[in-house]
Amino acid sequence: MxxxxxxxxxxxxxxxxxxxxxxxxxxxxxxxxxxxxxxxxxxxxxxxxxxGLSCAIEEAGDGGLRIGAGVKNTAVAADRRVRDRYPLLSEAILAGASAQIRNMATVGGNLLQRTRCGYFYDDAAHCNKRAPGTGCDAIEGFNRMHAVLGASTACVATHPSDMAVALAALDAVVTVEGRHGARDIALVDFHVLPGETPHIETVLETGELITAITLPPGLTGCSIYRKVRDRASYAFALISVAAVLDVQDGVVKEARIALGGVAHKPWRANAAEAALKDGPATEAAFRAAAQTELVSAQGLRDNAFKIELAQRVITDTLVKLTALQEIR
Known part of the structure; x- marks a missing residue:
């Protein structure tokens, strides 16, 4: 002990x-x-x-929403303002852990949770994240759940959060406090890729504390969170997609896409978004954009299927959002 x-x-x-x-x-x-x-x-x-610190959900001055880092996940998912204006976030939280864990887990803690890689938890295994410089047994081991984007020769672990993927798609901002005062960090820049230092997982400095997450003003278009996993509940994502899509007269005016289960951090699909912008809202265009995003993906022995699976889930999600917007 x-x-x-x-x-x-x-x-x-x-x-x-x-x-x-x-x-x-x-x-x-x-x-x-x-x-x-x-x-x-x-x-x-x-x-x-x-x-007991930073436990309020408050309106932001610009029409957005400020969520204290100490707010429980359950409270965020149930908040009427979140459900009405950011349903994507509520869906992602409810797709995560059990109700008991959501009742305890905080927003700040959710962002800082560490990988669930089995080799990370096995003290008999080599893991650069747990013990820097010892190697990564996952690369040649059982790696079905591991990263296909942004990985390195030092680490192929994935980030486990569902909530963080939704926040990445929503352009959320993380506020932290430290000895040098407060600073705001875009959620997409908060976590870092492994490189040669996979034990460094965020841009937080020593002693800094997350105090709030701020969501921008309400979104246009429709949104959805899709999670593909081995069983229907209490399982981490093989692939997850958080997407916001605004289609007008058959043309994509805005697309925001973030992926989970594919990288060391929530992965914002910038290439796919750029490919979709001002283009046709068709299944073929969605598929092409998904392929563009995954062109740099590299599969391992057990997880290469994730590349095609991610493309299919992105495509199907965008098709569903287009149909949903037409109904509305």
Whole structure:
């Protein structure tokens, strides 16, 4: 057992002071950190409890919505403003873990959850994410769930969050506080690709704390979250697609697409979006855009099927959104 000190922060400034200590880790719902401590992957010297901080969902000044990092996932999914204006986010959260976990997990913690790669949790395996410089057994091992985009020779793990994929498609912004004050980070820039340092997963600096997620003003068009998995519930995504599509007179005016289950971070499909812009809203065009996005994908022994699967799910999702917009 690794001994640690537990501290409960009374306010933001207390949290930042405590979090600046060497070996400190912030504790939200604990649905990931506690597991990692039990598995002796995380070894915090100080656990700083930030439950009770930043727990409000508020209107933003520009017509958007500001969600505190301490808000529980269940509360976000059930909020009427989220359901009416950002249904994509509610759908993604409900497609995630069990109700019990959603009741505990926080927004900030959801963004910071670590990979569910089996080799990461196996202390007998080589894993650069758990022990930098030891290698990656997943590359030559059983890698059906692993990355096909943005991976490296050091790591092929994927990011497990459903919520983060929806936030990437929604152009969400993450607000963090630290010793140098507050800063805003686009969600798509918050997580980083593995490169040679897969143990570095975000752009957070030491002691920084996520305080809020801000969603931009309401979207035009229709949106949907699609998740393909091995079983109907409580399973991580093989492929997930968060998409927003605005079609006018048969022409795509706006497309936002993010993918889950394919990369070390929520993957914003910029190439597909560019290919769709001002083009025809047809199945052939959707398929071509999906192929454009996946052209750089590289499959491993067990997960090469993900490349074709991703193309099909993107295409089918956009077809469904087009039909839905026509009905409305």
């Amino acid at each position: 690794n001994p640690f000190t537990y501290e409960r922060a009374s306010d933001l400034q207390a949290a930042l002071t405590l979090g600046a200590q060497s070996g400190a880790k912030y504790l939200g719902g604990g649905t990931n950190l506690v597991d990692l401590m039990r598995e002796t992957i995380e070894h915090p010297v100080v656990v700083v409890d930030v439950t």
